[in-house]
Amino acid sequence: MTRWRTYTDRLIVLAVILAAWQVGSFLVGPYWLSSPWAVAARFTAQILNGELIVQGGYTVEEALIGTVIGGVPAVLLPFLLRRHPVIVAILDPFMVGGYGAPKLAFAPLFILWFGIGIESKIALVASVVFFIVYFNTLAGVRALDPRLVQMAQIAGAGERHVARHIVLPAAVPHILAGFRIAVPYAIGGAVIAELISSNRGLGYLVQTGAMNFDTTSVFAAILAATLIVHGANWLLNAAERALLRWRPPPRAVLETGT
Amino acid sequence: MSDPTLLEIRNLGKRFPARHGREPSPWVIQDLSFSVGTGEFLTIIGPSGAGKSTLLNMIAQIDTASAGEIVFNGETVNSHDARMLRPGFDRRIGYVTQDDNLLPWRTTIDNVLFPIEVQGRLNDETRAQADVLVRAVGLAGFERYYPHELSGGMRKRAALIRTLAYDPPVILMDEPFAAVDAQTRTQLQADLLTLWGLGRKTIIFVTHDITEAIALGDRALVLSRQPTRIAAEHAIPIPRPRNVQDIFALEGFAAVYQRIRSDIQ
Numbered sequence: 001m002t003r004w005r006t007y008t009d010r011l012i013v014l015a016v017i018l019a020a021w022q023v024g025s026f027l028v029g030p031y032w033l034s035s036p037w038a039v040a041a042r043f044t045a046q047i048l049n050g051e052l053i054v055q056g057g058y059t060v061e062e063a064l065i066g067t068v069i070g071g072v073p074a075v076l077l078p079f080l081l082r083r084h085p086v087i088v089a090i091l092d093p094f095m096v097g098g099y100g101a102p103k104l105a106f107a108p109l110f111i112l113w114f115g116i117g118i119e120s121k122i123a124l125v126a127s128v129v130f131f132i133v134y135f136n137t138l139a140g141v142r143a144l145d146p147r148l149v150q151m152a153q154i155a156g157a158g159e160r161h162v163a164r165h166i167v168l169p170a171a172v173p174h175i176l177a178g179f180r181i182a183v184p185y186a187i188g189g190a191v192i193a194e195l196i197s198s199n200r201g202l203g204y205l206v207q208t209g210a211m212n213f214d215t216t217s218v219f220a221a222i223l224a225a226t227l228i229v230h231g232a233n234w235l236l237n238a239a240e241r242a243l244l245r246w247r248p249p250p251r252a253v254l255e256t257g258t
Numbered sequence: 259m260s261d262p263t264l265l266e267i268r269n270l271g272k273r274f275p276a277r278h279g280r281e282p283s284p285w286v287i288q289d290l291s292f293s294v295g296t297g298e299f300l301t302i303i304g305p306s307g308a309g310k311s312t313l314l315n316m317i318a319q320i321d322t323a324s325a326g327e328i329v330f331n332g333e334t335v336n337s338h339d340a341r342m343l344r345p346g347f348d349r350r351i352g353y354v355t356q357d358d359n360l361l362p363w364r365t366t367i368d369n370v371l372f373p374i375e376v377q378g379r380l381n382d383e384t385r386a387q388a389d390v391l392v393r394a395v396g397l398a399g400f401e402r403y404y405p406h407e408l409s410g411g412m413r414k415r416a417a418l419i420r421t422l423a424y425d426p427p428v429i430l431m432d433e434p435f436a437a438v439d440a441q442t443r444t445q446l447q448a449d450l451l452t453l454w455g456l457g458r459k460t461i462i463f464v465t466h467d468i469t470e471a472i473a474l475g476d477r478a479l480v481l482s483r484q485p486t487r488i489a490a491e492h493a494i495p496i497p498r499p500r501n502v503q504d505i506f507a508l509e510g511f512a513a514v515y516q517r518i519r520s521d522i523q
Contacts, residue, residue, distance in 0.1 A: 145359075147355070147357060147359050148359055150345060151359040152372070152376065154346030154352070154353050155349070155352075155373030155420075155421075155424065156346060156348075156376055156424075157373075157376040161376040165372070169363040170363075245404075246363040246406075247406070
């Protein structure tokens, strides 16, 4: 009941946004702001002729590889350093610096170092994802209830058992939350790196569209990137449902759906 | 009852170390000595803040002692140095804490089997033994439930049989039934006595409830406060098996109760 109500209300919000966009487009002229109808038509055509699928595929590939390269060490590091708080403390200002530095400003450097191919995009995505996931995993490892560790040690668990059966499961919700935050940045990072220098990907479509004063094509590429983020989020929700069955259901407030 | 001495506490003391320019704390526990025999059910009664949990933590080897020693079966446990602590003393001391400390990501049966699993003793026999315990405390049918789906009393039972299932010779219990309602508590006490009757483990049971200490124990120690010392010791002359529900009516209860209460005051 409430579930369907949520969906219908979402449709109403969508209709309002589209209507406002349409009116805006009419007022300033389609040359400056393409209309939703034209974007939908262009989007469908570019899906059907495969253009968006191929270019979107490149962007997804860059974002995915970069997320793995940045995310895996970001998850492992807090676990390896769990018993060495001094090292964590030494690294902390550098990690905070790495987290705070505007990574997108590094894009030209990455292109200089790694070329205009896929490597520079992966490097940018990895550098963005790493710090977000690192700090979330670290928070998860730190939020561990020490009483559970003591219980396990008394029961005869060694260091490896504690890491595997206590620390890891307790950190999983934090790790998933980290990836949930990181994924839009990963797609966004890949698109921006393509924008700066590339001959393929959604960022390339945005760039060529803008050069040709073709706002319809720019919006179609942005729509594709947005839908990719939605899809990734949906996958993360599915992973969360599978991995966190043990958690009490959230006290039904909001549907944080797909 | 207290045949050969299994665990001996000698002149045990605890004070918390100096920190941030503060002096070390006064002695929380000082010159505390007692012993426990094999198969004995010892209860320790103390008011809140009497250092009861600190005492059990030192025996369980998750906290250091500042003075004195703990002797287990002739072996001296030196625990002045935190790095030398051996939590649970190599699986020989089980500990049922005030909080159930169930792993929220494990089902009831997987929580009960957790110690056996990390000890590498998981097989058909140990599973069958765990099943017997699950049924004995009325958790049959809830094996596949997660802790958040269980009631408080059920969680206590699961935590209790988790320790019983791996069969350590000594079990420490820190007010394990304090947070449940009176009826559930009586039921849990009866369950505990039934299970204890099967295996006759050595149990040190800490509580602030005089009735509970009398209903369960062979012997009761009364603690004083600040610093914690042994104020008195009482044998409990009520024959077993005992009916926990009617413990007040049993011969000898009133007399022991009066004496313990006057010791506490």
